Amino acid sequence: xxxxxxxxxxxxxxxxxxxxxxxxxxxxxxxxxxxKEIKTSTGLGAAVIFxxxxxxxxxxxVYHYLLIPLGLEYLRFIxxxxxxxAFVQLVEMIIERVSEGLYAALGIFLPLITVNCAILGxxxxxxIRDYSLVNSFFFGLGSGIGWFLAIIAMxxxxxxxxxxxxxxxxxxxxxxxxxxxxxxxxxxxxxxxINIT
Amino acid sequence: xxxxxxxxxxxGAITALTVVLAIILVVADAFIADYxxxxxxxxxxxxxxxxxxxxxxxxxxxxxxxxxxxxxxxGSCGLCKVKVDSGAxxxxxxxxxxxxPEEKAENVRLSCQVKVKQDxxxxxxxxxxxxxxxxxxxxxxxxxxxxxxxxxFRLPDSQTIDYKAGQFVQILTxxxxxxxxxxxxxxxxxxxxxxxxxxxxxxxLVPEGICxxxxxxxxxxxxxxxxxxxxxxxxxxxxxxxxICIAGGSGNAPIKSILLDMAExxxxxxVSYFYGAQAIKDLVLPDEMAAISERLPNYRYIxxxxxxxPDDEWDGETGWVTDAVAxxxxxxxxxxxxxxxxxxxxxACIKVLTEQGVPEELIFYDKFA
Numbered sequence: 001x002x003x004x005x006x007x008x009x010x011x012x013x014x015x016x017x018x019x020x021x022x023x024x025x026x027x028x029x030x031x032x033x034x035x036k037e038i039k040t041s042t043g044l045g046a047a048v049i050f051x052x053x054x055x056x057x058x059x060x061x062v063y064h065y066l067l068i069p070l071g072l073e074y075l076r077f078i079x080x081x082x083x084x085x086a087f088v089q090l091v092e093m094i095i096e097r098v099s100e101g102l103y104a105a106l107g108i109f110l111p112l113i114t115v116n117c118a119i120l121g122x123x124x125x126x127x128i129r130d131y132s133l134v135n136s137f138f139f140g141l142g143s144g145i146g147w148f149l150a151i152i153a154m155x156x157x158x159x160x161x162x163x164x165x166x167x168x169x170x171x172x173x174x175x176x177x178x179x180x181x182x183x184x185x186x187x188x189x190x191x192x193x194i195n196i197t
Numbered sequence: 198x199x200x201x202x203x204x205x206x207x208x209g210a211i212t213a214l215t216v217v218l219a220i221i222l223v224v225a226d227a228f229i230a231d232y233x234x235x236x237x238x239x240x241x242x243x244x245x246x247x248x249x250x251x252x253x254x255x256x257x258x259x260x261x262x263x264x265x266x267x268x269x270x271x272g273s274c275g276l277c278k279v280k281v282d283s284g285a286x287x288x289x290x291x292x293x294x295x296x297x298p299e300e301k302a303e304n305v306r307l308s309c310q311v312k313v314k315q316d317x318x319x320x321x322x323x324x325x326x327x328x329x330x331x332x333x334x335x336x337x338x339x340x341x342x343x344x345x346x347x348x349x350f351r352l353p354d355s356q357t358i359d360y361k362a363g364q365f366v367q368i369l370t371x372x373x374x375x376x377x378x379x380x381x382x383x384x385x386x387x388x389x390x391x392x393x394x395x396x397x398x399x400x401x402l403v404p405e406g407i408c409x410x411x412x413x414x415x416x417x418x419x420x421x422x423x424x425x426x427x428x429x430x431x432x433x434x435x436x437x438x439x440x441i442c443i444a445g446g447s448g449n450a451p452i453k454s455i456l457l458d459m460a461e462x463x464x465x466x467x468v469s470y471f472y473g474a475q476a477i478k479d480l481v482l483p484d485e486m487a488a489i490s491e492r493l494p495n496y497r498y499i500x501x502x503x504x505x506x507p508d509d510e511w512d513g514e515t516g517w518v519t520d521a522v523a524x525x526x527x528x529x530x531x532x533x534x535x536x537x538x539x540x541x542x543x544x545a546c547i548k549v550l551t552e553q554g555v556p557e558e559l560i561f562y563d564k565f566a
Contacts, residue, residue: 040290066214072207079214086218093229096312100286108289 005196007138010131013196014142020118021150022184023191027118031151031180032173034112041155042148047109049144051091052122055084056140059123060133073127080123081115088114118147129197139196153183235284238318243326247313253279254308263328263425264321265367267381270309279308284317322430327359330425333396335418341399341481345447346413347387350396350422357393358426360386362433362458363451363535365563366396366426370408373415382408383428385537385563387450389457396424399481401447431563433459434533438559439467441526441534443518443546445474448537449481451563455535460492467495469525473518473542476502477509499525518542519549529554536562 020026027048034044059080067073088110095107113119122143126136157179166175232249239245239262247256254270254277257263268274275295285306288296292307333350341347352358367381388397403409416422433440433455442452452470459468474480480500487498501521505511514521526532532555536543543562550560 043290062214066210070206070210071203072210075207075211078211082215082218086222089222090225093225096314097229104287104289108291 005131005135007134009194010135010196011138011142013194014139015146015149016187016190017192017194018196019146019150019187020121020143021147022180022187024118024121025180025184026121027116027147028180030112030116031147031154032176034109035151035154035158035176038152038155038159040109041151043105044109044112045144045148045151047106048113048116048118048147049141050106051084051088051110051113052119052144052147053137053141055080055087055119056122056126056136057133058083058087060126060131060136063123063127064133076124076127077120080120084119084123085114118143150183154179157183232314235313236316237313238316240320240323241318249313249315251313252309253281253285253306253311253313253317253319256313257308261329262321262325263330264308264325265381265383265428266309267367267383268309269379269381272307272310275307277308278305279311280304280320281306281311282318282320284313284315285311286314324364324427324430328426328428329356329358330423331356331358331396333422333424335416335420335422336395338416338418342479344402345481346400346402348398348400348412348416349388350398350424352394352396354394358396359393360390360427362386362390362454363431363563364427364429365431365451366398366424366428368398368408369423369425370411373411375405375410376407380407381425385429385431385448385451385454386427387453389454389461391458391461396426397450399447399450399453429563431535431537431561433535434561436533437466438531438533440469441522441532441550441555442468442470443522443534443536443538443542444470444472445518445538445542446565447481448539448542448563448565449486451537452535453482453486456486456489456493456496460489465494468493469497469499471518471522471525472498472500473521473538474500474502475504476506477511478506517545519545522546523549523553526553529556533559534561536560538565540564 014020021031030044035041062079062083063076067076067079092107092110096103122140126139131139154176158176170178230250235247235249237245237247245260247260252270254264254266264277264279266274266277272291278300281304289310292310295307296305331352333352336349336351338346338348363385365383365385367383370376370380370382372379384398384400386396387399388395400409400412402413431451444452449472456468456470470486472480472486483500490496490498499514499521501514501516501518502511503517505515529550534550534555536546543564547560551557
């Protein structure tokens with residue numbers, strides 16, 4: 001239904017109005033566990049951007065040229081996961097081989113995001129919303145950047161509150177989830193600006 | 198609605214896709230991740246040929262060199278440090294939380310994170326070469342005090358352990374109620390090194406302690422336990438200085454081993470052993486420790502109680518163990534000290550000893566973290 005959506009709209013929409021993390025709450029586990037430091041968050045966020053952008057492309061191709069012709073759309077969950085896992089594995093191997101610096105900064109996080117549900121989520125949304133190839137790519141890229149921004153913001157906030165007195169029962173994931181909720185409320189302010197669904 | 202052919206197509210498609218991806222990965226693994234045979238030079242003399250691609254920790258373990266590690270290689274304990282002079286590449290974010298700036302200057306790395314990808318040159322403490330892993334059987338368990346148990350482990354018939362009195366081993370705690378993963382914990386040996394097929398430990402129950410609870414509440418005679426060792430640089434230095442030993446709690450273990458070893462070897466250096474406890478019920482093997490004097494001519498055992506029970510009828514030293522040490526010492530020259538116990542006790546003892554004139558480099562200690 002959205003054949004005429006502009007790639008730029010999809011791109012900005014997926015960063016702000018439809019932020020995959022804050023509006024769909026996907027990719028929470030690594031978001032909660034790795035957002036303690038800005039530096040590691042940056043590495044993980046960059047890895048997510050890269051993998052989301054490329055796997056949305058790959059999965060679009062697999063879906064439209066393999067699954068639809070064979071009438072196997074219902075298998076997309078399994079197929080997408082397998083494609084993502086294989087791709088991530090391959091990229092990690094290559095990075096480790098060719099660039100030590102890149103491996104130290106980014107490669108080490110790749111295995112963490114193989115099973116990140118935000119990555120699978122992007123591929124599934126792209127199918128549900130019937131995006132074109134170009135839009136899918138920008139949707140993956142934008143969603144990755146949105147996730148990146150959210151985790152960096154969270155890491156900054158957690159650094160700020162690291163010295164704060166928090167009620168014992170709320171330490172760790174508890175307070176992080178509350179903060180994520182408040183960030184989601186703030187991001188709701190963007191909704192209505194661009195509709196990409 | 199669901200015909201056989203549609204089913205076959207879906208099975209075929211999934212299989213084909215998976216197989217293609219698997220082949221790509223296998224080929225990539227064979228070409229991209231193949232680092233060939235790598236030469237690892239240990240301490241500049243021993244050369245190992247290792248198939249590249251795996252972590253340094255597990256590669257070394259395969260070569261029967263055991264680096265102490267409590268978490269099993271997940272980068273969460275920070276113990277498996279090794280100096281790598283060449284071939285390790287740059288530091289990974291997973292290592293940095295464990296490495297201090299001084300260690301960084303010395304090329305200290307976490308061996309569970311560093312992968313063997315090229316020829317390497319590493320340095321490890323010499324004594325790690327004698328570290329082995331044993332499948333032991335629990336020989337006996339007995340209560341020494343209300344919260345300290347002595348456990349004796351018997352080695353398999355074909356194996357022996359060579360160690361210096363005072364060193365420690367690591368015991369593997371399996372998964373059980375309190376812990377959903379295997380962990381290694383370190384304990385000093387209280388046995389005599391000449392008894393080469395026995396490892397004896399004194400283990401104090403720590404509330405909520407993963408390994409101590411397991412030992413105290415689950416371990417039975419005849420159980421099989423994995424132990425590796427020996428580790429550590431807490432052992433008697435070969436000099437002719439007078440010796441002061443100070444211990445508290447299960448810190449008795451390495452001191453007992455050192456004293457028994459001295460007795461066996463006919464060492465007649467002057468030894469004073471101060472043991473700090475609350476009341477008589479907390480003393481570890483008081484009669485045995487006192488009786489060592491029959492075999493060790495210049496030995497004095499001085500238990501110090503900080504809070505004896507009214508019915509203890511205690512006529513020995515009272516107060517803090519540090520005060521008793523200060524009372525009994527006449528000058529700190531020609532003295533070396535061996536301390537084993539809680540960090541608080543050790544820090545207090547170091548303070549008193551240095552005040553008495555014992556140089557800090559002659560104070561050796563084993564801190565229970």
